[in-house]
Amino acid sequence: MKKLILFMLLVLMLLSIAGCGTQDKNTAEGNGPAPENADDKNFVxxxxxxxxxxxxxxxxxxxxxxxxxxxxxxxxxxxxxxxxxxxxxxxxxxxxxxxxxxxxxxxxxxxxxxxxxxxxxGCDKVLVPNNGKIKTIEDLKGKKIGVPSLNSSPIIFAKRVLAAHGIGVTEKNMEVEFVVFSNSELPLALEKGAVDAIAANDPVASIAADQYGLNMLADSAMDAPYKxxxxxxxxxxxxxxxxxxxxxxxxxxxxxxxxxxxxxxxxxxxxxxxxxxxxxxxxxxxxxxxxxxxxxxxxxxxxxxxxxxxxxxxxxxxxxxxxxxxxxxxxxxxxxxxxxxx
CATH class of the missing domain: 3.40.190.10 (Periplasmic binding protein-like II)
Structure with missing residues (x-):
């Protein structure tokens, strides 16, 4: 009788171990329920x-x-x-x-x-003085354009617009000159004639237009297809x-x-x-x-x-x-x- 009881206990233990092994395998392979990530509750x-x-x-x-x-x-x-x-x-x-x-x-x-x-x-604009000679995008050929940096959104927008109007903006065919100024300096550079146009994003662009009497030559918020x-x-x-x-x-x-x-x-x-x-x-x-x-x-x-x-x-x-x-x-x-x- 004692031998029989011991045998049954041994069988139950083996079955329990096998069951645990199967559960671990299923979880590891993603077949069973994924363990809850406690970190998600406290995640910032x-x-x-x-x-x-x-x-x-x-x-x-x-x-x-x-x-x-x-x-x-x-x-x-x-x-x-x-x-x-x-x-x-x-x-x-x-x-x-x-x-x-x-x-x-x-x-x-x-x-x-x-x-x-x-x-x-919206966001990006190309601006010129209201009373200046530049009236169209084509007029920017051969001119200097002030930008906040050479990898900023305004210069990317300006290049897209210029290229769409047939003005070269590639390394091999650059038909404008981009000059870097800080956002606060851009409208001043335009006013003093250091550049012929500026490319900036809002609110810098819209504020400059109001304060310095600038014309929006290109506006990504208003002009097709950019709008x-x-x-x-x-x-x-x-x-x-x-x-x-x-x-x-x-x-x-x-x-x-x-x-x-x-x-x-x-x-x-x-x-x-x-x-x-x-x-x-x-x-x-x-x-x-x-x-x-x-x-x-x-x-x-x-x-x-x-x-x-x-x-x-x-x-x-x-x-x-x-x-x-x-x-x-x-x-x-x-x-x-x-x-x-x-």
């Missing part, structure tokens, strides 16, 4: 920002509670100019907001992010997608909700941005600028805009001619099943 998303007017979706996602509505805790990290890509590559930030045209070339070079939604149109192409997009790091995919989706949904809210409430948006010190300036004037943008977020339309912009950048020598644009486009976006255009 670090979002980089520069404090520009058009970053309103981030500001409003915080102030109007769209991040909180998604159950997402966010730490807004103020970045020095030109450090957004370094910060996300090094892990200092997990997500961000940037101009689509600025992102194409870095993405082709391996920037470890995915674009998740287009947020608005229908996305200017700024939301993006997340590849690491965030791999480790916290739901947080990446929540960030995207919140930013899209905020963008729609801005379209309906530009005056309140501008007021909150100034009151909460996200941006400087006059709230009424800032609101007038915001109203020139279209805050109508879309994932698919941003995806479509990407290939158009990338092809033009390739044509003007700002993207390697051997880059496969279709492959780059597919590799540069992350589509979430629960993030939809409305």
């Amino acid at each position: 998303l670090k979002v980089g920002y520069s404090g520009s007017l058009c970053e309103a979706p981030l500001h409003m996602a915080i102030e109007k509670g769209f991040f909180a509505e998604e159950g997402l805790t966010v730490d807004a990290v103020k970045l020095a100019p030109g450090t957004a890509f370094e910060s996300i590559s090094s892990g200092k930030t997990d997500a961000g907001f940037n101009l689509l045209a600025n992102l194409v070339q870095p993405l082709s070079n391996g920037l470890p992010v995915k674009l998740t939604a287009g947020l608005h149109t 229908d192409q996305y200017c700024c997009t939301a993006y997340v790091s590849n690491k965030l997608i791999a480790e916290h995919p739901e947080a990446a989706a929540k960030y995207t949904r919140a930013m899209m909700k905020a963008s729609r809210w801005i379209q309906a409430n530009p005056d309140e948006t501008a007021k909150l941005q100034v009151e909460k010190k996200y941006v400087a300036g006059d709230a009424e004037k800032n609101a007038a600028i915001l109203k020139t943008f279209k805050y109508t977020p879309s994932v698919q339309k941003a995806y479509d805009s990407f290939s158009i912009v990338a092809k033009e950048l390739q044509d003007i020598g700002m993207l390697d001619k051997n880059t496969d644009i279709n492959t780059l486009q597919k590799n540069s976006f992350q589509f979430f099943d629960d993030v939809k255009d409305e």
Whole structure:
């Protein structure tokens, strides 16, 4: 009898061990329920920002509670100019907001992010004095154009516009001269004649136009085809997608909700941005600028805009001619099943 009991106990032990081994194997292979990631409950998303007017979706996602509505805790990290890509590559930030045209070339070079939604149109302008001799884009041939940097969105927009009007902007055929000045110096350089035109983004461009009597020679918020192409997009790091995919989706949904809210409430948006010190300036004037943008977020339309912009950048020598644009486009976006255009 004792031998029988011992035998039965041994069989039960062996069955228990086998069952545990099968459960571990299923979990490891993804066939069973995935273990809960306790870190997700305490995860804080670090979002980089520069404090520009058009970053309103981030500001409003915080102030109007769209991040909180998604159950997402966010730490807004103020970045020095030109450090957004370094910060996300090094892990200092997990997500961000940037101009689509600025992102194409870095993405082709391996920037470890995915674009998740287009947020608005507009931003970039080319300006000249109202009383000057330059009346058309064609008049800029052979002239000097002031820009904030040689890899900024304004110079990319200016090159696209110039190329579309038959003016050479490639390394082998450069028919204009680009001169770098800080944003605050650009209108002064134009006034003093150091340059013949300037390319800038808002609010610098619109403020300069008012203060110095400048004419908008090209405006990405108003001129076809640029007015229908996305200017700024939301993006997340590849690491965030791999480790916290739901947080990446929540960030995207919140930013899209905020963008729609801005379209309906530009005056309140501008007021909150100034009151909460996200941006400087006059709230009424800032609101007038915001109203020139279209805050109508879309994932698919941003995806479509990407290939158009990338092809033009390739044509003007700002993207390697051997880059496969279709492959780059597919590799540069992350589509979430629960993030939809409305």
